[in-house]
Amino acid sequence: MVKRLFQEYVYQHPWAVVTEATWLKYPNPFCPHVLDVDVISRRVDDNDGFLKTRRLFTATSPVPRGLRWLMNSDVAYAVEDSVVDPVKQRMELNLRSLTFGDIVEMRETSTFEPHPENSEWTLLKQHWSCEWKVSTAFVSSLEKLSVQRFLSSVANGRLAVKQLCQDIEQNETPNHVS
């Protein structure tokens, strides 16, 4: 069974600032489960002028310690493919989990666009889905844990992005959230 969530959020910062902050978001102390993020390929497409990036996310295992017999690793990987259209001002991030694919599959799509009612703000839409493929009595607990982890990482991630937006707007050159 696939668990799905949809969220919208408004950043009171311009699209250019929010998207720049997004590149710098990880790692940050608000989101300790994301250990690192690396760019593995990036280019500007000759045909459409879009920035196309692939990044590798290294995170802590989504499985609680007591259930580690399900997965024999402390680390999980996810890959994010993104496209930025600088003319239409649209950024789309597509994240999907890589490890333990026969046990759990997680996907997240985020789109950033200027807010339709205020061009100085940015509207974020997030679609998240998670499927645990194990048939154990623990499935609903695992689903609940995944949802909790997603919701808290989303809330904390926004704090990190907001701080970065402030740094960028104050003309500081942020490297990462400190």
Added chain:
Amino acid sequence: MTSKEDGFDPTKLCAEAKQKYNACFSRWYRKSFLDMGRPGSGEGVCQVEWNEYERCIKLMLKKRKLEHLLEEQAKLEARVGKDSR
């Protein structure tokens, strides 16, 4: 976790190369990419910094047996190229 087989510490080297690349990329993103709209084709994004960083990335992917991520991307781009003709 870090390998020192040939005296090369990938974690440390990657951290420095990554920081330089990310700093360059942030500047490019803000000043070139977003301002100009569509930069000229063939323009490398922070090519010097990327070359250093990419060296580490390839090693890291190999160590983690994730090189297929690069191949997948190359295949995807080749297919897109074909479709757009």
